[in-house]
Amino acid sequence: MSKKQILGIFLLLSGLSAHATDSLNVRTVGSWPYGLSRAIAVDSMDGHRYAFTGFGGGIFIFDVDTPSMPVKIGEVATDGYMIHQIVINNGHAYLACYDKGLWIADISDPHKPTITGNCPLPGLAVDLAISGGFAYVAGDTTGLFVVDISDPVAPALAGSYNDGGCVWGIRVRDTIAYVADGDSGLSLLNIKTPGIISEIGRYNAVYASYVSLAGRYAYISSVPWNYGSTDVITVVDIGNPANPLFAGSGGEAATRVEIYDSLAFSGAYNNYQIFINTISDSTHPQLKQNYTSSEWGNAWHFAYSPGYIYVADERRGMVIYDISNPANILEIGQYQVPNFITLAVADSHAYLPSYGLRVLDVSVPTSITEQGVCFLDTSNHFGALWDVDVRDSLAYGLPGDSTMLTFNVKNPYTPQIVHTLTLPVKYVYYFTICDTFAYISSDTGLIFVNIADPESPFVIGQYHGIADPVNMTVRNGVAFVADYYAGLKIIDVSDPAAPHEIGHCDITGDVIDVAIEDTFAYITAMNNGLRIVNIADPSNPFEVGNFQMSADSWIGAYGVEIKNNLAYVAWDTFGVRVIDVADPNNPIEIGYHDNNSSPYYTLAWDIKLYDGYVYVVYENWGLQVYEYYGPEAGVSSDNIDNEKRSLVFLLKDAYPNPARKKATISYQLPAKSTVSLNVYNVAGQLVRSMDMGAQQPGYFNIPLKTDKLSSGVYFYKLTAGSNSQTKKFIVLK
Template identity: 25%
Template structure:
């Protein structure tokens, strides 16, 4: 009996692990019915293979009425929506709902001024166009005046329009009836004309040969040249203030010319501006300058002869023109569209709203409750000022130097600002960061570590500096440690200060005397470290092409190599894949590996770091920060990515946070994500809000619930799973309380 049982068991065991020759024979032994079923299943799988994972697709999306305060629910219909599909929200700043209309001008809309209910547009080689805005949602071109040359800039003197037409000089156009403009005459200039303005039969002309020319146009058909004045740089714009003519001269700033006697003008004060000057407008004794390198500068024009800069709000790209109404300045900010700046306190302007533009915004004008924006090849945009979005992302401060590192304390934010030393910002919630103090350093400030009111600086060839910031307005150097090679990175480990040098040396200092670190021990690393962090008795270093290095600090006088996880990518196969930064989050280390993405390493056993996952398909992962279970990756080539790392082995991208420049370092503080770009300043980025599936509607839509507070506004809604995502931008949401 036992023998027969063993004989019957054999075919079953073989069927589970069939051999090539005997398998079918044993299967037949199970009976022809089972055999036919298995064959049918095999043929079905070959004919209809299982689909690989697919990304969700959104067909419709709507907000459901709130069932309880503070909870937002969205109903989504679409394809490939499975139980593991999740949702994220990111606050938009583009403000597309505020755009009432877009009017193609079939040219290059370069400048714009108002004449009653009409707008006059300098449209490059198509001359000047008259646009009716009586119905702001349906603007229309009602007249065109073709002119010689390239219409570049506009200004009005009474009922005469002055058109700067580059090589064709200045055209004088009668706009007494804007619907029927007529050419009166032309001022011929020997160099291309960039700008003109007029008053009392006098016209002030700025040309590319760095000259101010003044003409008498009492006879428009025969303008008379009164004087010529050489300028220090190419003049882009000018404005008459009393008997002074203030000229925006690009990087040379403002130049003041005394024009009390138009036949004998005199050069006056020159005011260097940190952002240069593209154009200027005035309100009372204040001047508002669109910075040629980006942003807005506020100038005190009183008393004459001693004008001075009151404030500078920087932006990363060139600004062209500014208009002021009440306590708001409206800035045509080139590629950044329209920026609306609060200037109630002219010493501390801040960006309140931003509207993206499809073109290059070069001029702005205000009429009733709308703003008109000249956007180059995209024509004109009409923007409803009652529908402006709350700002979620924008550069707030600009620095000429490349920021190496940003660290956040409880009330202050610290920037390692290269040759500019240490920059200190306030960290007040719900207000834009502002500079409160700076201190120059002898070297190039690379990194820092913060301990209470002391900041330790890795100052390159300047060694390690100890800065007291108990008075952040006046930081003081209170200690210094010389180094044989430039210091590149720092970290704290209990009562120890850890440092690395370009030579590859790792150093451990005692902070028994916090103002005078004392060297305890050192270790030569496999290569120069780019970043360092620590937890417990171990330090974790990003060591370029050597990957992750773990140091045992249990004996600070004799640190030793505990473990290493080298980069699996040869530089020949993946150039620029060095380990740039290491971030500890729980028992995981996340390493930014440049073109190789992000490596995720289990360091629960420091001596045996294990690679458990990675994030690929990034341009160049350069910097990292984390908050809750979200990892933020600064990609030098493609904005800032946010990943859900609640399961570190399977990170999911939940959002892409657009930026206006290449981000080099990021930090999370006080519920805000701070990002610093290459020479473009510090930005606030929105934090993604995640939602989970809650159920279904009667119509079969999947319902996603968001339990975190959501402010009313426009959002990008993203559905995602492990295979991809779909998104919808500009979705208007209530805050869940209605």
């Protein structure tokens, strides 16, 4: 059996569940899911021009009456990870939400947009067209979906069509849908009756990733979305829908082609270029201008108003260009992507460092809104804050260069920089504030800043005995420092002018964060998981226990918080994990909210506890708020009520799947049971058997070695007393 056959079987067995979110004893409370930008639309209402830009799982609305000064006036979020297309129609925004189907927002008041309804779809929504009371959604490998949107509050699936291709793009005119069908080319479908869709013509001499229409021609991009290459635009004559014909080619394009008037726009993925083609000669597009930005990005989607193009750049956010003179394209406006790796929470607000400082109102965690933002001057700083901490009405931020910034956040709607302190280093990384001092990690060790007078902070001391400091916690005059390559360093900082090391504990792995409770330090060490160190005697710390999710080098434990013998860990693509450390020699996972099945790369980076909730920032997915509700409430779904339930018998999917050398099998026991695990091949033969003996109620992870198993499909059966369950997994060498 080949690798392709095995993967095909795996995908068939996985089905749609590959995009589900798994959880145990942790529920989602609220979300501010903004991240990368992949969609944009521009429309005029009530005498004003607005840009509707997708950022992660929601959209920001901008007043762009003055394109060089876009002003954010509203936001609205879905439950998904990424908006792929936005269509404005009759006071509503229709959103192709990649993993969550079609969403509809009422934008009649762009300052206060609201979600009116959504229609889940059994596929990935990657493009969208609106016509005659219906939304036509490109569903990737699951085909085309037709949604009745006559009632925006209750959109309903009205039809579908799947010819086995890969539907990337769609445009609709009259009763015909023009579908970019991947390897199958351009497909023309009769949609007169949405419930009975049929093919009336096809042009299959080209790979079709995206399609736009102008007159009697379809303009096709032939470059898959994640390729950095470019190709010509293929022009197909669709005058006779039953017999579409090649009409010509020319110009230059990458992922998408958007046509406005006589211009065709496209952008290159992973190579920030904008192509402006003229189609004055309809069958022979010609490259009019190729603009290359000095900043790296991915120009993904375009919108147009006379003299300007608005670009949804995956990495740079919304970028606005003056193209009134195509020979001299000018970048005149930008709104940066809200992407984060750290956060602080205080006084009912979350403070997120990104390309500046964002202030979110989290007083009602179920309804999080952004109140203010202060962007950095990129000519003076790197442009992005690495870390932030808050005391009283001041926020302190590190932009990564040699400065510490002080923000006045007394008015959360208008945060502003009030002081810049230049530090005697080249780069600063992370920091913590304790009492009247800021403790900062840098490229030369630690720096200590006296902030007793916020208007005149000053460096009071340094410590150069740490080569690669990351995060730290300070308690009772002692700094516990995560030293990336060297483990835990314990520094006496009772006199910041004369710090000195008093203890050190080697830790296996790349050490990132540290939290302290009682006489133990809880340390995240990337792919070596959570490490627990006894610090009762700071001069002689020693490791007593550890908890690991996976030995894979690309999955790491990052942020950690500790409270009441529970360690909360931001664990990369594994999301949030809750570890019971009451017995530090034997830590046990008792809860989690797992996003490793997300169709997007969503990394859990940092974590904070505040007012009974767990706040987590994700790369590409903004801020998520969770609640852990106790080991006695074992549930393996994202149940949003607070009903307490007894533990249930649960067997989770193996991870990773497919596996190579090892898989992790996770399960939950409702009562003390004798437990065994058997593994069978597709012929039903027993190939591996494990006897775990008697185990107490709770949640368990066990490693299953697969290095000696041949590639193929296997079944694993867990038996615990009278309970048993069987699941499939793949071994791929």
